Amino acid sequence: MPRRVSIFGATGSIGQNTIDLIRRDPERYRVVALTGARNIAQLAADARALNAEIAVTAEERLLPELRAALAGSGVTAAAGQGALEEAAARPADWVMSAIIGAAGLAPGIAALRQGATLALANKESLVCAGALMLETARTHGARILPVDSEHSAVFQALQGEDMAAVERIILTASGGAFRDWPLERLAEATLEQATDHPNWDMGQRITIDSASMFNKAMEVIETREFFSIDPERIEVLVHPQSMIHALVGFNDGALMAHVGPPDMRHAIGYALHHPQREKLPVERLDLARIGCFEFRAPDDARWPALRLAREVMAEGGLCGAAFNAAKETALDGFISGALRFTEMAEVVERTLDVLSRQGGVIGAAMTLDNVAHVDHLARQVARAATQERTG
Ligand code: NAD
Ligand code: MG
Numbered sequence: 001m002p003r004r005v006s007i008f009g010a011t012g013s014i015g016q017n018t019i020d021l022i023r024r025d026p027e028r029y030r031v032v033a034l035t036g037a038r039n040i041a042q043l044a045a046d047a048r049a050l051n052a053e054i055a056v057t058a059e060e061r062l063l064p065e066l067r068a069a070l071a072g073s074g075v076t077a078a079a080g081q082g083a084l085e086e087a088a089a090r091p092a093d094w095v096m097s098a099i100i101g102a103a104g105l106a107p108g109i110a111a112l113r114q115g116a117t118l119a120l121a122n123k124e125s126l127v128c129a130g131a132l133m134l135e136t137a138r139t140h141g142a143r144i145l146p147v148d149s150e151h152s153a154v155f156q157a158l159q160g161e162d163m164a165a166v167e168r169i170i171l172t173a174s175g176g177a178f179r180d181w182p183l184e185r186l187a188e189a190t191l192e193q194a195t196d197h198p199n200w201d202m203g204q205r206i207t208i209d210s211a212s213m214f215n216k217a218m219e220v221i222e223t224r225e226f227f228s229i230d231p232e233r234i235e236v237l238v239h240p241q242s243m244i245h246a247l248v249g250f251n252d253g254a255l256m257a258h259v260g261p262p263d264m265r266h267a268i269g270y271a272l273h274h275p276q277r278e279k280l281p282v283e284r285l286d287l288a289r290i291g292c293f294e295f296r297a298p299d300d301a302r303w304p305a306l307r308l309a310r311e312v313m314a315e316g317g318l319c320g321a322a323f324n325a326a327k328e329t330a331l332d333g334f335i336s337g338a339l340r341f342t343e344m345a346e347v348v349e350r351t352l353d354v355l356s357r358q359g360g361v362i363g364a365a366m367t368l369d370n371v372a373h374v375d376h377l378a379r380q381v382a383r384a385a386t387q388e389r390t391g
Helices: 013-023 040-049 060-070 081-089 102-113 123-139 149-157 183-188 204-212 214-227 264-273 304-315 319-336 343-357 368-390
Strands: 003-008 029-036 054-057 076-079 094-097 117-120 143-146 166-173 234-238 244-250 255-259
Touching: 003 013, 003 081, 003 102, 013 029, 013 040, 013 094, 013 264, 029 040, 029 081, 040 054, 040 060, 054 060, 054 081, 060 076, 076 081, 081 102, 094 102, 102 117, 102 123, 102 319, 102 368, 117 123, 117 264, 123 143, 123 214, 123 319, 123 368, 143 149, 143 264, 149 166, 149 214, 149 244, 149 255, 149 264, 166 214, 204 214, 204 319, 214 234, 214 304, 214 319, 214 343, 304 319, 304 343, 319 343, 319 368, 343 368
Parallel strands: 003 029, 003 094, 029 054, 054 076, 094 117, 117 143, 166 234
Antiparallel strands: 166 244, 244 255
């Protein structure tokens, strides 16, 4: 029996890497749903090539274009938020969650509710609503497998281990585009400079988040949620080569490191084949040629996002949802030219300050509605804070 798979965010960087793996072995899979947003040509081409049941664009207005592109293929075309959730509710064995941003949360929850194994690249859903995701998985007999490279690395290092013996988890960070820039130049960093990652080839948004360390800040929170580990036991280590993806420290002093080339097909493939390991088309490292690995401590002055992540974890509740929404809004501000690079963290911090002072907002119960409400408020506050800086 072929495995039924769906890919949410199929047209993006993670989605395309997932499709690359599936296409190498087409008889093993039956593709249920593929989703995208604006890149209709890619979505339609992949849906045809993989003979998907349904292709969904998040953009309602692009439905006629998608229909036309799929004419005669037998693939159903659909559009909009409701269609995304309906597609996620279609029975599938394995679902890739690779939409970017908080928009990935509702389809992820719908996939868990139908009992699928959710391969989770969309870290935003754990940051916004970690407890809700894990609880939904538990009550529906579903499973979440991490796809973020660091979390996949930790997950692999923990196989056969007891969490009680874990002293710490160390996430590595390349340091992004501005690792070696003089601090005083950061405010002048341009979009083009921030979009140039030294090691990984990723979507634009996560590449900028790597330069600001908001990506690592999100990953620290993701680690706390996914592995239920105290924030004090999570460390960040700058490792410019991006070959050690994470380390787990045990109570006997041992550190288990996961080493591999910076290629997301490893983490995606691990989640696809779990609990087996199978051959993957990634480079085999020649360590003698690489010669040495470097490490340094992260610098809070350069990367205030890391401090903000600690504050978010200390506050708990819906603070993660506010943090993510403020970060997404600030990132939009930087991309559109309304904010300087260093102003993104200022806008996020200001948003968290404002919302923490509004009684009952952050402390409300974690439901999808409340998460959406906090997300909405945080975007409003962050937009106002952006305007203050522009105007
Ligand atoms: P991307 O921007 O390349 O692709 C995003 C996908 O989401 C596209 O298919 C796009 O059409 C879709 N999309 C965008 N906005 C949407 C919306 N509002 N509603 C529904 N769909 C929408 O992003 P990416 O780099 O592939 O990242 C995807 C996720 O994986 C993110 O959560 C990211 O943090 C995570 N991740 C990415 C990498 C990487 O190497 N790219 C590594 C680790 C984790
Ligand atoms: Mg990562």
